[in-house]
Amino acid sequence: MTELHLWLRHEARTTERRTPIVPDDARRLVGHGVELTVEESPQRVFPIEEYEAAGCRVAPAGSWATAPRDAVVLGLKELPGEPAGLTHRHVFFGHAYKGQPGAAELLGRFAAGGGALFDLEYLVDDTGRRLAAFGFWAGYLGAALAVLRHRGRLRAPLTPTTKEDLDATLQPAADDAEFTGLVIGALGRSGRGARAAFATAGVDPTCWDLAETRDLDRRALLRHDVMVNAVLATTPVPPFLREQDLDTPDRRLRTLCDVTCDVGSPLNVLPVYDETTDWDEPVRRLRDEPPLDLVAIDNLPSLLPLESSADFSAALLPHLLDFGVSGAWGRCLDRFRDASRALGLDKGEPHDH
Numbered sequence: 001m002t003e004l005h006l007w008l009r010h011e012a013r014t015t016e017r018r019t020p021i022v023p024d025d026a027r028r029l030v031g032h033g034v035e036l037t038v039e040e041s042p043q044r045v046f047p048i049e050e051y052e053a054a055g056c057r058v059a060p061a062g063s064w065a066t067a068p069r070d071a072v073v074l075g076l077k078e079l080p081g082e083p084a085g086l087t088h089r090h091v092f093f094g095h096a097y098k099g100q101p102g103a104a105e106l107l108g109r110f111a112a113g114g115g116a117l118f119d120l121e122y123l124v125d126d127t128g129r130r131l132a133a134f135g136f137w138a139g140y141l142g143a144a145l146a147v148l149r150h151r152g153r154l155r156a157p158l159t160p161t162t163k164e165d166l167d168a169t170l171q172p173a174a175d176d177a178e179f180t181g182l183v184i185g186a187l188g189r190s191g192r193g194a195r196a197a198f199a200t201a202g203v204d205p206t207c208w209d210l211a212e213t214r215d216l217d218r219r220a221l222l223r224h225d226v227m228v229n230a231v232l233a234t235t236p237v238p239p240f241l242r243e244q245d246l247d248t249p250d251r252r253l254r255t256l257c258d259v260t261c262d263v264g265s266p267l268n269v270l271p272v273y274d275e276t277t278d279w280d281e282p283v284r285r286l287r288d289e290p291p292l293d294l295v296a297i298d299n300l301p302s303l304l305p306l307e308s309s310a311d312f313s314a315a316l317l318p319h320l321l322d323f324g325v326s327g328a329w330g331r332c333l334d335r336f337r338d339a340s341r342a343l344g345l346d347k348g349e350p351h352d353h
Helices: 023-031 048-053 103-113 135-150 163-170 189-200 210-214 218-222 305-320 327-342
Strands: 005-008 035-039 057-059 072-074 089-092 116-119 181-184 206-208 226-229 255-258 284-288 291-295
Touching: 023 035, 023 048, 023 305, 035 048, 048 057, 103 116, 103 327, 116 327, 135 163, 135 181, 135 189, 135 226, 135 255, 135 291, 135 305, 163 189, 181 189, 206 210
Parallel strands: 005 035, 005 072, 035 057, 072 089, 089 116, 181 206, 181 226, 226 255, 255 291
Antiparallel strands: 284 291
């Protein structure tokens, strides 16, 4: 293969502390002949000096827009609004293939510049299983925040922490009332994380997955005190909760955490809210009487940036060493082309790099 030039960008979102490549794995990439440029970032959990020590080049934050044309720009969350045309190959979570707000605009920017999106959500093996994901930590944080809210111990604004410190806050106190928990999507990565957090909190949750959601018992759902949704829907399914369900007189449900955060998408299984929450205001009250609180933060793993980055980077590393247009990366490119074509944006192959 031709020499790969990866450009690790600074994240525009101020609450994003994670990185897809940690310094130890950056050193491994450089050792395999990959040219790795890392942008300075005041918020990334790892200081730039650790990347320099690993043999990476350093560039100013946001300079990816003028990077060499053959560089592959690597990030996690959304791009800033400029430039209007995206000329590079980008690797990040684009959230642009399920009709989400802003999806057409993002894909239009790639069409305008001739670049391409390799969406990390669609980096999958030949059975459709994702090869690198933050799911476990998203589920862990989602359940943890839900438990803390239900017990009256969630403090805002949220700040990044460590698993050791988070687990200390999850330990049940002598005066904590018992409650029932429910994890939907319990067998997936996020579901396993949610179950682990509930266990740390001393709660044995009800676990539902495909078998239970095919013929959903909403009355049974509403009889739980705390619910965590960890389902990543790929095809439309009947919603798990509807507006009328929230007004059911005997609803016990008091705390709801939506780990998936597919708000605005036709695949959203919780169409009872229209805007995510954030670190400053992590909770939104959906009903006053009886109360129902929502936690719906779309970058939960950034609250445990060291642990989540290390896991993700270890999973992504071998695939970056094999970056190209075949195999898993080829499937990513096919999804991008299909989505662009569906919007009438496909103008043929992305520019040669």
